[in-house]
Amino acid sequence: MDNSVSLKVNQEFPFNLSHTLKEYLFNKFGKKQSFLEESNIEFWDDYSENNKNNNAFDLLKRCYPQLNFPIETGIEKTELYKDATLRGKKDFTNLSACLELTDPSSIKFEVNQCIAGKVPVLIVSNQDDFIKIIQSLLYKNNPVEIPVSMGAALINGINNWERINILKKDWLSKNPLGNWNQEFSTIIPNKSLYKDKLIILSTKPYSNVPAKQLGLTEDIWIKHSISIRKEHEFTHLYTLKRYGLASNNLHDELIADYIGIIKAIGYYDKNWMLNFMGLDEYPKYRRGGRLENYVQENRLTQQDFKQLIKIIKNAIDTIAIFDKKLGKLTSVKDERCRIEALCETGLTVLASQNDASILLDNYYEKFNTPL
Template identity: 40%
Template sequence: MPTENNYRAQVLFDLGATPAEVTELLAYNENIFHSPNLANSNFPLESAPHITDWQRYHQEAEDVGVFTVLSSALVQFQFPIRAGISENENYRAVTRKGQFTDGMAEATGLKLEKPEELQLLIHPTLAGEIPILITGCRADFISLVQALTKRNEPVAISDSMGATAVGGFNNWERIRHYRKQWEVDQEKPVTEADWQAEFQRLIPQKHLYQDFFIILSHGNYSAVVAEDLGLEEAEWLRLSLTIRIEHECCHYFTKRVFGSMRNNMLDELIADYQGIVVANNGIYRADWFLRFVGLEEFPHYREGGRLENYRGNPPLSDGALRILQALVKQAAENLELFNANHIAELTTNENQGQLITVLTSCTLEELAAAKGAVLEEIWQSRTYRSDIANLKLH
């Protein structure tokens, strides 16, 4: 077994894991982030191509409203939330082949309780600008998540979910916009066969038609109430929105820079770190994070905390899950200590981006071990995933 895995296994054994649980957790905590090539990169990065089209939506919305613009642009907005609709032939023709909804009886439109309160932001991040949709109420957040990520099916949405990142979204309006410009650029009239040939060339170029955006709701972050944090309700709602935005933007950063964005506790630790420090003037609060995931009274786990949403596939056994909880607690506390020791240097965009890079170079075992010595050594050396085996692990 490689040196790195021996070290990780020893961390797990020290927490009381059985050999079978060690095997489970080594697989669950495997680091799959790609090593980035950041030699010539400066943060923030240049925005992805889809931002141009979303900026157009944003501008159009100033005159007619966000809901009206998106009802025309995003085909899922043209269908209701209804059980079985994803298997309807017309729905599949529209969402998979880009057909128009003219004359389709099923296309009765997405219903929101407060459509006039739907907001569209173009938000700056370390990985470039990103579109963010903010709903006017919880019911509308659920409707948008169901429409845009669940194929308009009435799938249950967890109460602890207040935001979701939507990646790889096929935007047929962008394809139509591309087609119009392509036709203008041709020297002679084009046929449908000409377009189909061009469309086949377009398909591999996913950046030209696939979008990444975020859907957010107002409300308490991770279903935690203000009183639990000793805050006034209005202040906590304001902070909750900031944490949600920055949490999801961090997922976007890891997806764009490192090629991965998972339902995994390492990803959640990193993303919540970013959300908390932006909301809390650069200071990380491990106690906030542990409450968000249900571990505020460790070793007791509070049912309904977010951690249970990241049990893995296949799900971790009950024993392995208890060890994971211990890893998460120790990693969060080590991260708080690191943040306190380096807070002055973590104020620049460059160092914020470098820290996310360093965190994605670690596993939960490495972050949890030795009072943060591994994290500190990686930070000082800026040694990333491909070279981590060469570190002297303490």
């Protein structure tokens, strides 16, 4: 988009925004980059093929030793925790307690092909177990409160000690008298060799919205919820690889939810999106909606939040027009161009137009540009 168009849109934007809100709404999707298949996929493909009948959680504990530790405030500061997670030492004999799950045998693991390539996916059906695994892998086993409306996570860059041990074994077989610690120091900068990207999904109702609120049966809504959640995280993975960004921001969330919804039911249901965000009684905000999850770390005033509600509602309206004019997804290229058009059209632009013309122009420019 050229500067003249951007200036015109900003002049027409119907809000006098505070500095804090301007900062929050700033479009952080910048220069695109090419991306390659993750190097951890070969490891997970082999695991998926060779361990179909085994307990997924047992292997995960070998890959991510923090899953052996209980949820406990400050546990990441102990030497035993540091030895396990930073140095790969697996002696847990002095561990007074361990991470106890309610139903570890029900955890499923699969490698999925998506728009961003292949990715390992962990599906946790028990909600308490989902919370504990998120606390362990994302919050260093601290009992951080997880919002009930949160049902998935994309983990970007976690040490996989099984992969590191494979690297060590292979290197020592070729260099039996060599110094592995010295060799590993040269490997550390190449994080793709030992750090994983991993998606964790729950199977509860999406955004903690009950089926009856959308006029659906429980079975159908759970099926749709799992589909939306999975495609939502695939979209985050795509923007991470394409723009180097997958942030805890409402711009990202609107994009990921849009793709999740249309991949699940074939079109964008604006009513669903409003329910997910807690705007089903707009202009009133329903506490517990997902919108609040993405502004907790930003010091927004009450007036900022009221303005943000209006901005998100307007952006949802624009995306609905955009989707209606484009119709059903037709190809991977179509999906990619929709994601990129939404990424490169900021929230203030999405919220300031009624006909989605700029968003559509961005889409068609991408779609008509040869690869």
